[in-house]
Amino acid sequence: MATFRLPPDLREISGLTVLDDAHLGAVQDEDGDLYVIEQSTGRVTTVVPFGPPGDYEGVERVGDQLFVLRADGALLELEGWGGGEARTTTVETGLGAGDCDAEGLGSDGVRLLIACKEEGDGPYDDRNVVYAYHLEASALASEPVLVIDPDAIPGDRKLRPSALAVHPLDGRVVLLSSRRESLVALDADGSAAGVWDLRPAAFEQPEGLAFLANGDAFVASEGDDGPAVLLRFAYAP
Numbered sequence: 001m002a003t004f005r006l007p008p009d010l011r012e013i014s015g016l017t018v019l020d021d022a023h024l025g026a027v028q029d030e031d032g033d034l035y036v037i038e039q040s041t042g043r044v045t046t047v048v049p050f051g052p053p054g055d056y057e058g059v060e061r062v063g064d065q066l067f068v069l070r071a072d073g074a075l076l077e078l079e080g081w082g083g084g085e086a087r088t089t090t091v092e093t094g095l096g097a098g099d100c101d102a103e104g105l106g107s108d109g110v111r112l113l114i115a116c117k118e119e120g121d122g123p124y125d126d127r128n129v130v131y132a133y134h135l136e137a138s139a140l141a142s143e144p145v146l147v148i149d150p151d152a153i154p155g156d157r158k159l160r161p162s163a164l165a166v167h168p169l170d171g172r173v174v175l176l177s178s179r180r181e182s183l184v185a186l187d188a189d190g191s192a193a194g195v196w197d198l199r200p201a202a203f204e205q206p207e208g209l210a211f212l213a214n215g216d217a218f219v220a221s222e223g224d225d226g227p228a229v230l231l232r233f234a235y236a237p
Contacts, residue, residue: 001201001231001232001233001234002231002232003229003230003231004041004042004043004229004230004231004232005042005227005228005229006037006042006044006220006223006227006228006229006230007044007227008227009028009031009033009035009044009047010026010028010035010044010220010228011028011222011223011227011228012028012029012030012222012228013026013027013028013207013208013220013221013222013228013230014027014028014029014056014057014058014162014207014208014222015027015056015057015058015059015060015068015069015105015163015207015208016059016163016208016209016210016218016220017059017060017061017066017210018061018210018211018212019036019061019066022038022039022040023036023037023038023039023045024036024037024038024039024210024218024230025037025059025061025066026059026208026220027056027057027058027059027068028056029055029056029057029071030053030054030055030056031053031056032049032050032051032052032053032054032056033047033048033049033050034047034048034049034050034059034066034068034078034081034086035047035048036048037230039212039218039232042230046084048078048081048084048085048086049085049086050068050076050078050081050085050086050087050088051068051076051088054070055070055071055072056068056069056070056071057069057070057071057102057103057104057105058102058103058104058105058106058114058163058164059105060105060106060107060112062107062109062112062135063109065077065135066078066081066086067105067112068088068105069102069104069105069114070102071101071102071103072095072096072102073092073093073094073095073096073100073102073114074090074091074092074093074096075090075091075093075112075133076088076089076090076091077089077090077091091133091138093114093131093133093140094140095114095116095131095140099116099118099121100114100116100117100118100129100131101116101117101118102114102115102116102117103115103116103117103161103162103163104117104130104161104162104163104164104175104176104209105163105164106163106164106165106166106173107166108166108171110134110135110136111132111133111134111135111145112132112133112135113130113131113132113133113145113146113164113166113173114130114131114132114133114164115128115129115130115161115163115164115175116128116129116130116131116161117160117161117162118160124144124147126150127147127148127149127150127190128147128148128150128159128160128161128175129144129146129147129148130144130145130146130148130164130173131144131145132145146173146186146188146190147190148175148186148190149189149190149191153184153191153192153195154192154195159175159177159179159180159184160177160178160179161175161176161177161178162176162177162178162205162206162207163175163176163206163207163208163209164176164209165209165210165211166211167185167211167215168211168212168213168214168215169215169235170185172185172186172187172193173185173186174186174209174211176206176207176208176209176219177206178205178206178207181197181198181199181203181206182195182196182197182198182199183195183196183198183209183217183219198219201219201231203219203221203229203231204221204222204223204224204225204226205221205222205224206219206220206221207220207221207222208220208221208230214235215235215237216232216233216234216235217232217233217235218230218231218232218233219231219233
């Protein structure tokens with residue numbers, strides 16, 4: 001395990017993605033800036049403005065496209081971010097009309113997957129849900145693609161997802177739970193395929209998750225009493 005302290009500007013870090021073989025991208029939930037971070041050192045190499053202050057909760061690169069998620073469910077597609085300042089196109093997904101509180105953003109290559117921090121209501125009462133935004137159709141699926149059965153999660157079943165990523169080796173959706181400080185890998189029926197406790201790492205508030213192609217995981221945590229931190233965990237099947 002490798003641990004990196006992040007600069008004060010990332011104290012409110014809220015999302016991670018892999019940009020290339022050497023760099024991560026990060027956002028924080030107050031300012032509209034993309035932070036480019038070296039994977040090997042945790043050093044911020046570039047800060048790319050993309051928008052006004054806002055509640056930004058996730059970031060995900062899909063091929064040549066880069067998206068940022070706002071808590072109200074809006075998706076911002078960033079163009080030209082490699083040149084030092086990004087242009088944005090905003091897509092209103094409609095999730096902001098409910099009680100989702102969009103918090104996690106990942107992708108399986110053809111869809112953006114959006115995790116709701118708050119439990120659903122109506123038919124999804126007391127369950128966490130994940131929605132899919134289809135990139136080719138530019139549309140949000142009307143129903144969740146994952147409904148997480150709390151009875152299928154061992155231990156403290158309340159997840160409150162803070163990040164989402166798709167594991168590159170088995171294709172499972174993995175949620176980062178800030179409430180129980182754990183990673184939860186999900187099967188297609190919403191049950192837990194595996195749960196990994198992160199509490200030994202002493203995160204103050206885990207908020208960002210990204211996987212490298214070899215399965216290694218990066219987890220970022222907000223700072224409170226101390227700086228934000230970025231940890232790399234080696235993949236262990």
